[in-house]
Amino acid sequence: MASLATVDGNEAAGRIAYAASEVIAIYPITPASPMGELSDTWACAGRENAFGLVPEVIEMQSEGGAAGALHGALQGGALATTFTASQGLLLMLPNMFKIAGELTPAVIHVAARSIATHALSIFGDHSDVMAARATGFAMLASACPQECQDLALVSHAATLRSRVPFMHFFDGFRTSHEINKIELVDNEIIRQMLNQQAIIDHRRRSLDPDHPVLRGTAQNPDVFFQAREAINPFYQAVPQIVQEEMDRLAQITGRQYRLVEYSGHPRARRVVVVMGSACGAVQEVVEKLLEEGEEVGCLQIRLFRPFAVEQFVNALPESVESIAVLDRTKEPGAVGEPLYQDVVAAIHEGWSQARPAPRIIGGRYGLSSKEFTPAMVKSIFRHLQQTEQKRHFTIGIYDDVSSTSLPWDEDDWREPEHVKSAVFYGLGSDGTVGANKNSVKIVGEETDLHAQGYFVYDSKKAGAVTVSHLRFSPRPVHSAYLVRKAGFVACHQFEFMHKLPVLDVAAQGATFLLNSPHSANQVWDRLTLDVQQTIIEKKLDFYVVDAHRIAREVGLGGRINTIMQTCFFALANILPRDEAIQRIKDTIAHTYSKRGQSIVDRNFAAVEAALDHLQKVEVPQLANSQLHRQPAVSQQAPDFVQRVTGMMIAGKGDLLPVSALPVDGTFPTGTAKYEKRNIAQQIPIWDADICIECGLCALVCPHAAIRSKRYPVEALAVAPNAFPRRQANGKSAELGSALTIQVAPEDCTGCGVCVDVCPAKSKSIAKHKAINMQAKQEHLEQQKTQFDFFLGLPEVDRTSVTTNTVKGSQLLLPVFEYSGACAGCGETPYLKLLSQLFGDRALVANATGCSSIFGGNLPTTPWSVDAHGRGPAWANSLFEDNAEFGLGLRLALDVKRDRAVQLLRSMSDQVGAERVESIVGSQQYSELDYQQQRQRLDELVQVLAGAEGADVEQLRRLLNNLARRSLWIVGGDGWAYDIGYGGLDHVLASERDVNILVLDTGVYSNTGGQASKATPRAATAKFASQGKGIHRKDLGMMAVSYGHVYVAQVAIGANPAQCVRAFHEAESFPGPSLILAYSQCIAHGIDMTTGMSHQKDLVKSGFWPLYRYDPRKAEFEDHHPFHLDSHRPSIPFREVALKEARFAMLARTKPQVADRLLELAQSDIDDNWHYYEQLADIERGCADLETMRANG
Amino acid sequence: MSFDMETQYLGLQLRNPVTVAACPLSGEVAKLLELQAAGAAAVVLPSLFEEQIEHDELEVARMLDLWALSSPESPGYFPELDNYNTGPEEYLDLIREAKQSLEIPVIASLNGCSPGGWVKYAGLIERAEADALELNIYHLPTRCSESGAEVEQRYCELVGSIKQNVDLPVSVKIGPYFSSIPGMAGKLAATGADGLVCFNRFLAPDVDLQNLNYEPALEFSTSSELRHALRWIAILRDQLELSLAANGGVHTSADLIKALLAGADVVALASALLQHGPHRIAELIQGLNAWGEEHEYESVQQMRGSLSLNRCPNPDDLKRANYMRALVSHTPK
Structure with a gap:
């Protein structure tokens, strides 16, 4: 009997691809990444393909690279494959035409996904594969995980026989991520299906100096056409070959397609x-x-x-x-x-x-x-x-x-009676999805029942809501849509009851399980009126369990998954209760034994405790709650936000009609502030008496949820009671006589980074700082009142602030706020700083990645505006082209400025030559100069007030471009080091005034932590599960080699002053600037609360030396453009590295490998430092500075 | 006639009374071989800390779970590896490897943090075929409501439960802070302990004046610390049959000799080895041998305890806790 497994579509297809291939070129892209990740993991574990060998799995720098490597491997005579989706497939198109044109057997497995048009979408449709339909690849579509496996195999078999390459595709997420019960084929069957003679023929056609041939010629009009038509018989043969392979598979497995x-x-x-x-x-x-x-x-x-x-x-x-x-x-x-x-x-x-x-x-x-x-x-x-x-x-x-x-x-429509369905609301961090995957496995693999699991996530990285949709049936489940009426609904987080329409999905008479801190006797009064009404009307069977308490008591922290899973099986009547419990325990033993017996024991204890604490609620006949569900957005929000954004926030975006949406993907900024997410349990509370006003808390806050403001004390006349402030003294009083540091209590994620960096401690209680995490519930109302008042306090006069200091920069309004980034994110503080310093004049070209997701994933955006309505204009083009896209923006800005200058000069007589020259000649490198230019432009508007004519009208529309525009090209290391490096390099070479900010986490953070060329040696990452073997690319030095590029390497937590200085220098540099900004990430496996202090250790170890290379110094100062800002390494890298799980895990799993790689990593550091020290001494000129100044 | 240095400890026959205490040196087989070559008669491996194991397991689980399955783009942020080596296996392997490589007895050391954990790991250590087990009990009472009797009760229950579940000889490494050390030692002996190690050097943290917090501080022992153990071993020797090891402050052959005279069956070295290297053992043994021969002792057995409380000429000085002027008697007793 064939073995059964519950797997998702990616794994089903990936297994076949792995077994049938010798070379696998990979690159991460959602939703196809898991196929590459599995291949890498299997290869590292030494798993053999169907031919008894471990395939070569290699990560490339882009999908274009993967397709190139695939093409080469095929021409070299290997059996090769790759996986991709969406833009990735588009990048493969040129090679796909080649591979098909050369009649080369190959399979590309595609988890089909939308192509970015008016917006990016990671979700599934056929726009990518349809864009590839002209390549000459055969296209075979799978409809479910079982087909993903079977038709993957048919593709590999048919391509060998037909010589026509295949694109095997299935719906991204809906199939790639749906887990379902399938019958597996083993390597023996795979071998049987692959035609041995066809493999020999494929090898025979490969490039071989013993039998040399020429392929990839350039052809002329005389023969190209005919040669193209020569291919026809092969395509005519494909349908029959595919059907024959389908029939052969049917003979072996009984499944006929x-x-x-x-x-x-x-x-x-x-x-x-x-x-x-x-x-x-x-x-x-x-x-x-x-x-x-x-x-x-x-x-x-x-x-x-x-x-x-x-x-x-x-x-x-x-x-x-x-x-x-x-x-x-x-x-x-x-x-x-x-x-x-x-x-x-x-x-x-x-x-x-x-x-x-x-x-x-x-x-x-x-x-x-x-x-x-x-x-x-x-x-x-x-x-x-x-x-x-x-x-x-x-x-x-x-x-x-x-x-x-x-x-x-x-x-x-009503789902058939034989299907039992269940829907679960959980938080990303509580293990709900994992538990449900387990439940599907338990039922699917241990019983005769079929099981299906599909999981929906929201786009926030911190506090993400997950909804799991499960179906169980004696018949195969092919319902590729969400459960609409569930017989079982579970809500794993009590606070969702006040925010989300959890019970909409409950069928009449369904069972409802709620994780509640309130007991069966007390819970009713804590529910909102609509929930009470629904429970009564739908006659729900209502149960509660205090899973968080049990989890704490058995030592599982916030992981309530086992407890809720146990309750589900106890109530849902899918398996006999005792059998279900035993199977849960078996699964626990199987799943967790690798992590340690204590984890197994604690989960066992959780199972027992869950059963003991599960309580049935006697539902009253009357709904009488005084509580009501919170509105999605406040009624003060602008019309669009209430009408459109609010619907999306409330989870009702599906109901928006076409007319509600912008036609071209253009959305207002400044909307995150309307999405009060309230995800923190604890928030920082300021103690004014202890504060030393250093500004660090506000600087490092990833969500701009800590603000500092200096203002005249008179503004406090109408302040709420006990509004905290510090009285100014000395010089700082010039900026305002009072200072307040205030938390945005509903926007804070509770990461605690601010408290970690706060240097001010109470003299009598050493643990009490100037800012301290405290239970939110106790402070919420007061802090909300304070924050509202705080927002209304006047902003500081930007021209009077020393903005190139930490303290000064933090008095400026951030126009990047409340993003959906992870709690403790290391990237966002840099963007917030950028927004404070230059937000009112900035354009941001943002490469696809974490920063484009927390920056631009609907419903809201953290990019915001100041009181004048000015703020960063933001756009995301693609992943690979961001530098070029940003350069294009620069060129457009320059063109508009030049045209404005031209028009202005032509009106010199009208507006006065002196005025013209003062406007045109203004450099605006300083805040004062910039504000004065704004003033000059305002005056110009006045002067032009009565004037008429086409030129005047044009000038009116263009004259804002005479105010300085700060162009920022932002992205992660996956973009800058890998996929976008070619473009980045070209833009650096261009001598144009662009600022490139690389938020360097050293991994592809957004797609789940795959290795990039920035990944440090010895770190484990996906695609490098045995530890990265090669050293990090030194992108900074590559840029330095040009001589005309401003380059800075910064770490805001290690040396905030150097970081602020570097931002200023980069921005004021008239040519290209590159800032490499160390950014801690959840993919590093550190306590994110201490991420900023960890940066200090990394700098001390020499892993991340701080430096600035300023070509201006080459020409005008001491000819020493390279300045090392950090000290000689003082702690061993190993000591710091092992504080990060990505290194520590390797040291655990493969101590000898880790030792060797960490030694090499130390050598890298020593050698780099030696090199940098010498660089600091070198004298160098920069001939291009004049030109760049003139252009700028 | 040569000086016979053999001794017995926890029922094990040892070639001399110098053993290696649980310390970083005893965690590697290569080092253990050096220590054996230098003359060590037995080694105590570093402690297996239950708390550490659980901590590591929880950390691995936390790391793999914390951000897993919360984003549509990523099922997790770390590759799932084959084996995280979190459990006690690494330690048990050390026992097995040490047993295979060494000729001298190998004593395992255990620090548990839960009653079940102590028994479980003791069983695993027994199955890994250690020759004996040293219990590194470290309970720091912090509540004023917790009485000494409760602490003692806890120790005894623990030792009792381990003795019930394993057949290994078991020694208990105790601290010097009990209201009555002999009382505590007596209870442990009655519970079945086969030996006592006097004493555990509890490392107290220091204040970091820079960061205004506590930081762990590790300092080597000095010979003067030994005096604590000398006194209590001398007092216990006459009353208890179980094995006694002097731990903390043995640096020179004089220290070794003193410990034996007071009544120790063995001494356990750590700081001396960390400071001077394994060859220190040879120097100590040589010194003991020379002293024994010079003073015409036949054996360690003979000198052992000859200065115990009952056998020493001036027991009052041993019992006196504070300096006072010597009491001079002018009349015959």
Whole structure:
């Protein structure tokens, strides 16, 4: 009997790819990254492929690089594969044309994902694979995890025989991340399926000096065309080969697939044609409608390219009258989407029945993982009955602009009786998703039942809400949509009850389990009125358990997963209770034994305690709560925020009509402040008496939730009671006679970094600092009042502040606030500093990554505005092109400025030559100069007030560009060191006035901690699970080599003053500047609270030397442009490194490997330091400074 | 006639009375071999700390769990590795390897933090075939409501439960702070302890004047510290059959000789070895041998305890806790 497993689509496909390949080129991209990660992990563990060898798994610098390596490996005669999605696939296109053009057997596995258009989306649709359909790759679509495995194997088998390369794809997230029970194929079967002669032939065709050939020629008009047509027979053969391989697989496994699979009424009149995971919903509806006597059917497309016209037409019942073709993509301007067009063409070419050809309409659905449900399918089938049909429709949205959408009613569908479903609300950090994955495994692998798990996350990194959707059934579960009516609902965090519509998903009579600090007797009064009403109306069976208390008592901290899982099995009646408990324990033993017996023991204790503490709530007959659910945004918010943003925050974005959304992806900034997330348990409270006004707390706060303000004490006349302040003395009084440091209590994430860095301690209680973490609930109301008042206090006059000091910089308003970044994030303090110093004049080009997600993932953005409405203008183009994109912005700014100068000069007589020259000649490097320029421009507006004419009008619109524009190119090390390095290098070479800020975490943080070229030697990371073997790239020195680039390496926690200075110097430098900013990250495995003090140790160890290379000094000062700002290394790297789990884990797992790599890492550091010391002595000039000044 | 240096400790026959205390040196087999070559008669391995194991396990679990499965883009931030080596295996391997490599007895040392943990790890240590087990009990009472009797009770229950569950000879390394050390020693002996190590050097942290907090401080012992152990060993020797080890302050052969005269079966060295290296053992043994021969002792056995409380000529001086002028008697007794 075949072995059963519950795996997700990525793992199902990844297993086959690994087993069938010898070379695997990888690069992280959501949602395909897990296939690469698994390959790396398996290779490191020595797992063999189907040929008994461990494949070569290599991480490349981009998907373009991965495709190049793939192409090379194939030409070299290896069996090779890669994994990708979305923009990654686009970067592979040039090589894909080559690989196909050269008839090279290969498979690329794609977790299909939206391509960034008006916005990036990590979620699933077919826009990426459809963009690759012209490459000549065959395209085989899987609809569920079982197919992911089986059709992956068919792809590898068919490509060898056909020589046509294959793109095997499945829906990103919906299939790639859905776990489901599948029957595994083993290496023996994989070997059987791969044609040995075809492998020999592939090798024979490879580049080999013993049999030299020439490939990749340049051809002329005389032969190119003919050569291109020579390929046709191979494509004609593909459908039959694929079907044969499918048949062979069926012989071995009993699972029969067809290129196009029809299911439904044999004389169906209405048919839906669909590809990918949506087939599940369509087939369910067809089954149901057949029972009701309707003549409908579903045609599932598996082989999309080459399109098998004959098989397609033959599969359709000849009775068919109307067809709806569903495309999960959009091609603006096309007659219809790709599948629709192919179906139309196929019917046109292949329909040979006596009856008239069917009417065909096309519909778009499911873009960016938009839900596609049976109710929607029913609506489509209904529409196919109507005489008036929309030739091109949409389903799943309300299109009130172009009226494309079909209406549907979710209540029009009930899940079949045999399916038991459950929905769980949890926090990312509480282990809910992990526990549910386990539950699916328990049921799927240990019983005859089938099980499906799908998990939805919000886009915040701190305090992310997770929703788990589980189904169990005696039959295979292909319902690729969220649970709509659950028989079991669990809420793992009590505070969600006040924020989220948790019980909307509960079916009538469902069981509701709540993790509650309040007992069964007390909980009712703590619920909001609407929750009480729902519980009564839906007659819910209501249980509580105090999981947090149990977790604390058994020593599991905040991990409530085991407790909630136990309660679920105890209540949900999926398995007999005792059997379920035993299986939970078995799973605990299996899962946690690797981590240690004490973890196993504590989880066992949690299981027992959970059962003891589970309580049933006697539900009163009357709802009488005085509590009400909190509104998503305050009523003071602007109209757009209330109407649109607020809906998204409330989790109701699906209900927004097309007309509510901007047409071009443009959104207002300054919206994060309306999303009061209240995720901290503890917040910092300021003690004015102890404070030394250093500004460090505000500087390091990752969420701008600590503000310092200096203001005239008179402003306190209307202050709330006990509003804390310090009286100013001496020089600082000039800025304002009082100072207050204030927490934004509802925006703080409770990371505690501010307290960690606070240097001021009470003289009588050493642990009491000038800022201290305290329980939020005790302070919330007072702090809210204080914060509201604080916001209304006047801002300091920017021209009077010494902004190049830590203290001064922190008196400036941050216009980057309350991001969704992780608690304790090391990147955000730099962005906030940037926003304080230059926010009112900044443009930000942001590479895709963490900073683009916490910076620009809807519903809100932390980028904000000052009282004048000025603030950073922000855009994210792509991952790979950010430097070039930023340079383009610079060029546009310069063009606009030049045009404004030209116009202004032409009006010299009108406005006065002196005025013109003072405006044009202003450098605006200092705050005073900048503000004066603003004033001059205001005066210019006055002078031009009465003037008319086209030039005047143009000048009016352009003259703001005569105020300094500060152009920032921001991104992480994955961008700067790897995928975007070519562009970055080019921009550095350009001599243009751009500022490049690299938020260097040394890993691909956003995609989950894969190694980059910035990853330190000896650190473990994904794609480097045996420890990074090669040393970090020294990007700073590469830039220094140009001689005209300002380069600084900074660590805000280690030397904040140097960091602030570097930002100023970089900004005022007239050419390209590069700041490498050390940023701690959760992927380092450190206590994020102490992240800033940890930076000090890293600098002391010499791992991150601080320096500034200023070409201005080369020319005008002592000719020593390179200045080392940190001291000679004073502590061994090993000592510091082992405080980070990424190093410590290797030292645990492979002590000898760790010893060797750490020794090498120390040598790197010693050698680097020696090199830098010599650099500090060298004299160097910079011939380009004049030119750059002139340009700037 | 040569001087016979053999002694017995915890029922083990030792070639001489110099053993190596639990210390960083005894954690590596290569070092253990050097110590054996230098003449050590037995070694006590560094303590297996239950708290450390649990801490490590929790840290690994926390690290893998903390940010896992909270983002759609990443199931976690660390590669799942094959083995985190968190459990006691590394320690048990050290025991097994030491046993295989050494000829002298190997004594394991254990510091538990839960009643179940002590027994569990003692069992594992027994199965790894250590020759004996030293219990490194470290309880620091911090509440004024906690009585000495409760602390003593806790020690005895612990030793009792371990003796019930393992057949290994068990010694208890106690601190010098009990209201009545003989009373405590007597209770431990009655509970089944096979030996006492006098005494555990509890390391008190120091104040860091820079950061205004406490920081761990490790200082080497000095010979003068030995006097504490000398007195109590001399007092216990006559009353208890169990083995006695002098620990803390043995640096010279004179220290060694004094300890034996007071009644110790063995001495345990740590600071002396860390400061001077393994060859210090040879020097001590040589010194003992020379002294024994010079003073015409036949054996360690013979000299052992010859200065115990009952056998010494001036027991009053041994019992006196504070300096006072010598009492001179003018009349015959």
